[in-house]
Amino acid sequence: MNPFHAAKSQNFTQAAKELFITQPAVSAQIKGLEEACNLVFFKKRGRRVYLTEEGKILFKHACKIFEYARELENIVNDLQQLKIGVLRLGTTKTYARYFMPFMISTFHEKHPDIKIQLNEGSSLEMTYSLLEFKNEVAVIAKAEDHPEVQFIPFSREEVIVIAPVNHPLAVKKSVSLQELAREPLIMKEAGSGTRKRVLELFAKAGQTPNILMETGNTEFIKQLVQRGDGVAFLVKEAVLTEVQEKKLAVLPIREKQLFLDVSVAYLKNQHLSPPAKAFIQILDQIKPGDLTLKGIGSLMAKMLVNRNKNLNVS
Amino acid sequence: MNPFHAAKSQNFTQAAKELFITQPAVSAQIKGLEEACNLVFFKKRGRRVYLTEEGKILFKHACKIFEYARELENIVNDLQQLKIGVLRLGTTKTYARYFMPFMISTFHEKHPDIKIQLNEGSSLEMTYSLLEFKNEVAVIAKAEDHPEVQFIPFSREEVIVIAPVNHPLAVKKSVSLQELAREPLIMKEAGSGTRKRVLELFAKAGQTPNILMETGNTEFIKQLVQRGDGVAFLVKEAVLTEVQEKKLAVLPIREKQLFLDVSVAYLKNQHLSPPAKAFIQILDQIKPGDLTLKGIGSLMAKMLVNRNKNLNVS
DNA sequence: TGTTTTATATAAGATCAATTTATGATAACC
DNA sequence: GGTTATCATAAATTGATCTTATATAAAACA
16 A cells, blocks of 8 residues: 555565566665664565564554545545535625525535535725625625626626615606706715716716615615615615515616626636636536526525535525 | 745845756746646746645645655654664573663663564574564574674673572582482573583583473573472573572582673674663673672662663663 | 576666756846 | 735656666575
8 A cells, every 4th residue: 555554565576567667776765765764674584574663663653644544535535526625615695695695505415525605795805805705706896997807697687776766756657867867866885886886877877866875785775775874876676675565666767778797707827726626617507597586485485404514604 | 944845035136046057947846846746836927936735735745745755854863873773682581580671771762763563482582583674683592503693792690500408418518510410400401601611511510400390481490499309400690599598508519619691682783773782781881790680789679669660661 | 306487686878858058038227 | 016925837857756677585385
């Protein structure tokens, strides 16, 4: 099995065969070791060799090294075969809440041994987290372009304007940006992809939005709007339930629909770990429609079952 | 400290310095490893290198190997410095009882970490135990010469004849072998050094001893003689107490005193382990007189204190 | 007892792996 | 924008390891 083990079979020639080398090579190796240690590990008697006491002691301990070497090989195999590994994934709170569960569950189903570390922040923060090697992949909007970051869009999400149910504009057939600019706006924080698109929209229309408040917390925004503190632009998916339950009204914008591209982002010209590669590959296979709440319905049960195995979402 | 550790310092050049090799050597090593594993362990960004997730995992496990390698070095050092090791020592029951305690105690005092395995048997059996590698050193009488065994005499013990205190010959001024040959003799077993000398003695005198019984057990012989079952030849040292206490009588042999050489025996042309070498060296330093019961008196206390540390006498 | 077989040691030459030297590319620093 | 620091690469060198061939010695056998 290993040099020592073979030699221990009280036969250098046999050891040589097992190691696919010649007998003099074994003799030389052992001689070298003995000289290096200034100790004798084998004694010869007749045509047999025996381990000395020192040899036995050294052998016993040396075995552990070979054990670990074998273990290391297993680890390398496991790394190749996605049996061990970590996927460090960045995303936004909103995506984590509305799109990620399905993606992660699908990934986890296919690679149940890979640990998943999910980090949240604004799209921009997550873009930088890639550059800082904090995350390897991010599911975010392109809040800012960066020459070293590759964005692969995989889903186009509609951004809508929400208002309190009793809002005067809610009854109108269409609302202009000019009208919206007068309303107090609960805006997503700096670095948000949605915010970027919204600001672009106002700028293009020559309007300046009346930003009442900024926050990264989508749930908080919904609460404020519901209480009548203002209106807000949010991804449709995130307010679906509240709209259906008539807790929030959707203001129909006069201008054409506003969309937000959700992308997988990762560093250009940088090696991707096997888990990261596998994750991106899975995203390629998932049809965008499956990501929405509609698609999730039938998969809810599965997700709940698989959730807490080695799925270290932190 | 080790290749990986150094490389982990996010700097191949630094690693190379620590390893006393050049930077391209480090690069080549890592490239080789990565290619062999079909994995990427380092990623470069700017002028720094970072461990990938896979690199971190492999590194964590590889450290254990280097830990063990360091431990192995310590073991080799300890073997050289007699910090660990086993002394496999053969001797006879009688010597174990009367001479060995002092020798072992002296050895143990000088090399407290060496374990001692004491095996007992007749002198001849112990001679063969050397040839079978069961023991490395033996403290025995030369019961039989052997071309491969080196005997180094270090003590000359007097052999005396003991008889029951009321034995008719006990009152005589001197007893001839002829007279002794008529007495029932409790003889030491085959392979005994004493037996060999006694038989030689009778043979030289043209007499045939009247052997009543053979046994290897010296204490048993003393019991039998005390009970009046016969006379026996034994090493003086072994019957000192009983003679002083007048439980046994000593028959004065007419012929010149009979002596038995106690030797250290070990294999010629065979490497001796450091513990065995150290033991023989200590025997060289001990004056024969110290070995007897007389010499032991003052050392009794010390022996008793030191006895049960890692002194595995089996 | 001598001959054959089996096993290790040794020496010289060949092979292969690892290292160095020299140089190029690239990003950070001033 | 030039300089510095760092890693990559290629070719040459070195050194270690292996092989081939042979010697030696003990066990097996006849």
